[in-house]
Structures are given as structure tokens and as C-alpha cells.
Amino acid sequence: MSENGPRPLEYERVAGELRRMIVEGDLRPGDRLPPEGELTARMRVSRGTLREALRVLSAQKMLTSVRGVNGGTFIAEPSPDDVADYLQTALTLLSRSRVTVGQLLEMRSQLEVPAADLAARRRSDDDLRRLEATLTGPEADRGRDHGEFHILLLRAAGNPVLDMTARPVFAVLRDRFGREQNDPQFWDRVGADHVEILQHVRDRNSRAASRAMRGHLAVLREVYTRIDVNRLGER
Known part of the structure; x- marks a missing residue:
């Protein structure tokens, strides 16, 4: 434990980093997230950790998933x-x-x-x-x-x-x-x-x-x- 409290879990760190990118406008509503392989390499985490982070952001209505040939995970615009x-x-x-x-x-x-x-x-x-x-x-x-x-x-x-x-x-x-x-x-x-x-x-x-x-x-x-x-x- 650090002096400022417990360190965040890896998926929390990844979710926080993606959330920051969304809030600061690096990722905008309608943008498609990069492929899993690219994100895991960029953030140096496993696919399981990345998917858990994406589930957190999806539950917060910040991401939405679309199936099909043109599908993927996209930045959502909350209602x-x-x-x-x-x-x-x-x-x-x-x-x-x-x-x-x-x-x-x-x-x-x-x-x-x-x-x-x-x-x-x-x-x-x-x-x-x-x-x-x-x-x-x-x-x-x-x-x-x-x-x-x-x-x-x-x-x-x-x-x-x-x-x-x-x-x-x-x-x-x-x-x-x-x-x-x-x-x-x-x-x-x-x-x-x-x-x-x-x-x-x-x-x-x-x-x-x-x-x-x-x-x-x-x-x-x-x-x-x-x-x-x-x-x-x-x-």
C-alpha cells in the first residue's frame, strides 16, 4: 500500500487512462477504439485486463459495442x-x-x-x-x-x-x-x-x-x- 492509499488494480488503471482520453477529447463520440492487440500493446496489459476495463466503461455508458462486419467498440455519447x-x-x-x-x-x-x-x-x-x-x-x-x-x-x-x-x-x-x-x-x-x-x-x-x-x-x-x-x- 502506498502513502496515499491502495494502488489501483491494472484494469482500473487502464479504464482511468481511457476515460481520461475520452474526457480530454483524444477520443470523441463515434470514434472506434483501436483493435485489442494494439491497445494491449500500447498499455502493456493482457487481453483479460483490457476487456475488464472496457466492461467498466461500458457500464458507465462511455462505450458501446456494435456487432457485424463494421462493428467494434465505439465511444458513446451519454444521453x-x-x-x-x-x-x-x-x-x-x-x-x-x-x-x-x-x-x-x-x-x-x-x-x-x-x-x-x-x-x-x-x-x-x-x-x-x-x-x-x-x-x-x-x-x-x-x-x-x-x-x-x-x-x-x-x-x-x-x-x-x-x-x-x-x-x-x-x-x-x-x-x-x-x-x-x-x-x-x-x-x-x-x-x-x-x-x-x-x-x-x-x-x-x-x-x-x-x-x-x-x-x-x-x-x-x-x-x-x-x-x-x-x-x-x-x-
């Missing part, structure tokens, strides 16, 4: 959903030890309040129809539909970076605080808040939409914090 999924997994793990509920709620406010402002400015008629549908579903689906409202509002903001950054934060909190942890009055309040936010978005009143979202998230913060404190007390 917004790929990025959101990766962030959600990382945040889920961090929320169990290093990231607090308060920090997640604070981050959510920093992202979703501006999203409400942008949605009011940029929303389409289709966005409105989808948002309205979440407010008229069966009572049994309301918890799910309330969550869908926030996701659709993020998308109506028209910024995929905002969407893929905020959605994982919301998803981690949603999984931690399920519908069964709150009484019907809470969900009635949530639904009423969503109706108000949607009205401002429909009217293209960006200032009122962001103000209503800020108030809505303040209520959620109070409730979620209380639930978390009670849960810790039970432990």
Missing part, C-alpha cells in the same frame, strides 16, 4: 437520462452517509425555483396539457402524479442540463419520503400548490411561478425534515 441515472445512484449512496436531507432540499430549491420561472417563459401547449393531466388523475395515483408534476415542470423549462441535474435530487427525496408517510391533508396541500404553480405557468407569470414554487418547497422542507427527525428518534 441526459444516462447522466441523470448516474447522478441519482451517486446521490442515493451519498445520502446514506455524507449528504443530509437538508442539503438535498436546499439544492432542490436552488434548481426548481428557477425552473418554474423558465417554464412560465418557455412552456408549450403540450407542456400545459401534460402538467394538467397530473392534477386530474385518480386519487390512488396522486402521490405518483405529484412527483410527475415536478419532472414535467423541469422539462418545460427547456434546459436539459437543469432537468438532468434536478431530477436525481428529486428522485432521491421521493424514494426516501413515500406517500404513506404523510396524511391526506398533506397531499391535498401539495395538490393545491401545484394548481397555483400551474396557473402562473399558464399565464406566463414567471415571477409568480417561481415565488409559488419557493413557498411549495418550503412546506415540503418542513414536512420532510420533521419526518427525518422522527425517524432518527425512533432509531
Whole structure:
């Protein structure tokens, strides 16, 4: 073991080197990786080590394989959903030890309040129809539909970076605080808040939409914090 911790395994070193080449632009989306023989010689590793490194990068959606005469291993271009999924997994793990509920709620406010402002400015008629549908579903689906409202509002903001950054934060909190942890009055309040936010978005009143979202998230913060404190007390 070195002074800075355990040395990486060979396949981790190779994966790190290829990742660096991708991130720095030496290898670009759509580029085909050199043949196995060339890569193993260049990196001085066995085929087994190289294949393990490629499996790691494929799992991270950085590589994709194509079969056939013109096939091979290519540099992939991650989709917004790929990025959101990766962030959600990382945040889920961090929320169990290093990231607090308060920090997640604070981050959510920093992202979703501006999203409400942008949605009011940029929303389409289709966005409105989808948002309205979440407010008229069966009572049994309301918890799910309330969550869908926030996701659709993020998308109506028209910024995929905002969407893929905020959605994982919301998803981690949603999984931690399920519908069964709150009484019907809470969900009635949530639904009423969503109706108000949607009205401002429909009217293209960006200032009122962001103000209503800020108030809505303040209520959620109070409730979620209380639930978390009670849960810790039970432990």
C-alpha cells in the first residue's frame, strides 16, 4: 500500500487512462477504439485486463459495442437520462452517509425555483396539457402524479442540463419520503400548490411561478425534515 492509499488494480488503471482520453477529447463520440492487440500493446496489459476495463466503461455508458462486419467498440455519447441515472445512484449512496436531507432540499430549491420561472417563459401547449393531466388523475395515483408534476415542470423549462441535474435530487427525496408517510391533508396541500404553480405557468407569470414554487418547497422542507427527525428518534 502506498502513502496515499491502495494502488489501483491494472484494469482500473487502464479504464482511468481511457476515460481520461475520452474526457480530454483524444477520443470523441463515434470514434472506434483501436483493435485489442494494439491497445494491449500500447498499455502493456493482457487481453483479460483490457476487456475488464472496457466492461467498466461500458457500464458507465462511455462505450458501446456494435456487432457485424463494421462493428467494434465505439465511444458513446451519454444521453441526459444516462447522466441523470448516474447522478441519482451517486446521490442515493451519498445520502446514506455524507449528504443530509437538508442539503438535498436546499439544492432542490436552488434548481426548481428557477425552473418554474423558465417554464412560465418557455412552456408549450403540450407542456400545459401534460402538467394538467397530473392534477386530474385518480386519487390512488396522486402521490405518483405529484412527483410527475415536478419532472414535467423541469422539462418545460427547456434546459436539459437543469432537468438532468434536478431530477436525481428529486428522485432521491421521493424514494426516501413515500406517500404513506404523510396524511391526506398533506397531499391535498401539495395538490393545491401545484394548481397555483400551474396557473402562473399558464399565464406566463414567471415571477409568480417561481415565488409559488419557493413557498411549495418550503412546506415540503418542513414536512420532510420533521419526518427525518422522527425517524432518527425512533432509531
